[in-house]
Amino acid sequence: MKIDNERLLQVWEIVRWFDDARWNIEETNEVLIPGPSFQDLGKRARILVHWLTYITDQQRPAEDVWSRGGPVFSEIVRQYTEERTPTYDVLKRFTSISPKKGGVDLFTSQQQVLDGNAIAYAPRWGVHIISLVRTLHFLEKYNRDIVQYLSSNWDFVGRAKQRMNGDNAVSRIAFILYLLTYSDVKKGMVSLQRNEKGIKRHIENYSRRLDRLLGDEETLTSHFYRWTKEKRYHKRLWAALRDYLKPKSPFHTQFVGAAEELGDERLSVFLREPGAQILESLELPGDIWNLRFIKKVFEGKIDSPEALREVYENLKLSHEISERYYPEQFDISFSFSPYMCEEEMEEFCPFRRISRVREYCFHPSLERKLCPVAMITCGYSYYCNPENCPIKDGVKEDLCPGCSVKIGTRRN
DSSP states (O other): OOOOHHHHHHHHHHHHHHHHHHTOHHHHOOOSSOSHHHHTSOHHHHHHHHHHHHHTOSSSOHHHIIIIIHHHHHHHHHHHHHHOOOHHHHHHHHEEOOSSTTOOOEEEEEEEEETTEEEEEOOSSHHHHHHHHHHHHHHGGGTTOHHHHHHHTHHHHHTOOSSBTTBOHHHHHHHHHHHHHTTTOOSOOOOTTTSHHHHHHHHHHHHHHHHHHHTOHHHHHHHHHHHHHHTOOOHHHHHHHHHHHSTTOHHHHHHHHHHHHHTOHHHHHHHHSOHHHHHTTOOOOOOHHHHHHHHHHTTTSSOSHHHHHHHHHHHHHTTOSOTTOOGGGGGGHHHHIIIIITTTOGGGOTTSSSOGGGGGOOOOOSSOOBOHHHHHHHOOOOBOOOTTOSSTTOOSSOSSOOOOOOOOOOOO
């Protein structure tokens, strides 16, 4: 299908503005993982907590994942990194068999409470258990440090061809992390207590295969190119990696600090490179809100992260798009869609020509004020900046077909 590039870029400019509002961390001081256990950890351990928590961020409320899962995994990582106890023994301390028949083990905090009760958290699927155990088990070879794991495999990252067939440093980092946690997880096991033999058999077998793969440059590169074509677009992988590489993300600061703490100059230099080179390589995570939004606003002509990437690369080749734009920015739909699309708030949609949302715009003044539009549409706390604002002037045509339900009469 033919894409109207002018219309697409109008949509993208509004999306870019929302993305700036989302990552205005200096203003919002957002803390993703609450609690003293996380705050007491060092930077590299915090990155590991964040990575483990994202493993379980699937088909469940984000607030539950981060306010419950994050604090519990913080305690697990602290014991895992400080005591050097075998991974399985550490995890079994925190787990109990689910009271639900066939349910996944319950992870329970030993030190923190929420609403007066010990924090309890159960991953949704058995595959999450496999990914969690396998990740921590393999990292025992890398001083129990996910940043050191990346550093130890940086030669592979450094051999990137820079955009050739999707080959770039960011994609190679993503692939190395994918191998650690997500590759070849075809079947889950719900209980560390009941499925110990099966889980241990899997992690030991996979650990041997991964050791051989990482030690074989030719085979590793071949697997990477196959991955870029078949399994590249993995939601939780890209959501986590985005947090490490995107400026103004609180975990970008942690990641930079972790690299410096480790003393890996190559990784530190990479993170200090011009942001556009990294940002343009990030993929849209592609959760349900992303997919619904892009299908709607582009009337089905762009319906996946793969399709958005293809359109983006074509626009770059024809020099129709600047470095201010990149695919991951459309992840603002994670916030926008529940507030607006799901609630059928077409009347206030900034992508619509007749929109009441501009009634809430401030006139330029010397006094700093929080932008009501960012709050109404996405829940973002963002100080009004009238310069180059695409909201205050509105759009001259509908950039979205709308979300309201229209019921007409049947024609014979």
